[in-house]
Amino acid sequence: MNVRLVLIGLFMGLVGLCAYSCLAPRSAADRLLAEGASLHALAAQASPLEPGTFPASWIHGADCNNDPLIQVHAYNDNLFILRQSKCDTFEAPFLFLLFGDQKALLMDTGSKASSPVYETVNRVVRDWLQTNNMSSIELIVAHTHSHGDHVKGDSQFEGKPFVSTIVGLDLPSVTQFWGFTNFPVDQPTIDLGHRVIDVLGTPGHHPTSVTLYDRRTHLLLTGDLVYPGHLFVFAPEDWPVFQESLRRLVEFSAANPVEWVVGCHIEMGAAPYSPFAYGTAYHPNEHSLELKPDILRDVYRAARAMGDQPQCQILAECVIHPMYLCGPFWNG
Ligand SMILES: [Zn+2]
Ligand SMILES: [Zn+2]
Known part of the structure; x- marks a missing residue:
């Protein structure tokens, strides 16, 4: 009798164990980590509707006598990437200008009020209008x-031709403009005219951070949340927010073809595990701006493994950098 009871008990125990381990819900992001699926392979299943190219290298502080203050690169005919010179500002942020049929969207205005941001953007807009036999287009100025270092040129755009909106900097202005009703969980879209962009709330680096997904190029513009450099988290309460934004980006990238992850700075060398120290104004042989979408899973995996005990850690293509733990200039 005892043996039968023991066997029945063992059987019930096994059933219980399996029910727990086999049926316990796991997030889609956790499953992707476990399965090791390549986000880049997923992206490759759907080729971009509008391909584009990145330059072999960007201006990087090497020739301050001849470099322009702002480099303009046409990713393709309807999407432009601007980089501010490291000779002018060590932040050397990237700005993005996207054209739809009815509206143009400028993401960020750079890190220096004296930099010729409006002048440069205006020139690109006028050239684009001429190329497309148009006389005018509505220009929206918004921010990652x-x-x-992403908003200093805003005032240059006030009252200027074509400029319809300069989105405010506080969270209510940001959420209202993009159409969030439950930031950062819901996912509004903006249509520039045959150019639909998904907007994801991705706080953690900053409370107002958004990530844009351009359905025409399949670029994911991640601002300062993920880029080849120091992924700064500024306060302990931001750490779980940072982790959660990464988790949602992994899930988004598994459900939508992402060609490249494109952030707003470069602070890594081309070789793996080789960050420049924050504040460096000369970047010989720096990393590409664009990152394969697998970077999202790599960063999420590392951040998730830290749990609620974040650390400063150098990864192959970026640095997880809780600034409150190791200061801004920590470099390994
Ligand atoms: Zn920045
Ligand atoms: Zn930032």
Whole structure:
């Protein structure tokens, strides 16, 4: 009798164990980590509707006598990437200008009020209008987030031709403009005219951070959340927010073809595990701006493994950098 009871008990125990381990819900992001699926392979299943190219290298502080203050690169005919010179500002952020049939969207205005951002953008807009036999287009000025190195040129756009909107810097202005009703969980879209862009709330680096997914190029513009450089998290309460935004980006990238992850700075060398120290104004042999979408899973995996004990850690193509733990200039 005892043996039968023991066997029945063992059987019930096994059933219980399996029910727990086999049926316990796991997030889609966790499953992707476990399965090791390549986000880039997923992206490759759907070729971009509008391909584009990145330059072999960007201006990087090597020739301050001849480099332009702002480099303009046409990713393709309807999407432009601007980089501010490291000779002018060590932040050397990237700005993005996307054209639809009815509206153009400028993401960020750079890190220096004196930099010729409006002048440069205006020139690109006028050239684009001429190429497309148009006389005018509505220009929206918005931001990946409200840090000073992304908004300093805003005032240059006030009252200027074509400029219809300069989105405010506080969270209510940001959420209202994009159409969030439950930031950062819901996922509004903006249509520039045959150019639909998905907008994801991705706080963690900054409370107003958004990530844009351009359905025409399949570029994912991640601002300062993910880029080849120091992924700064500024306060302990931001850490779980950062982790959660990464998790949602992994899930988004598994459900939508992402060609490249494109952030707003470069602070890594081309060789793996080789960050420049924050503040460096000369970047010989720097990393490409664009990152394969697998970077999202790599960063999420590392951040998730830290749990609620974040650390400063150098990864192959970026640095997880909780600034409150190791200061801004930590470099390994
Ligand atoms: Zn920032
Ligand atoms: Zn920045």
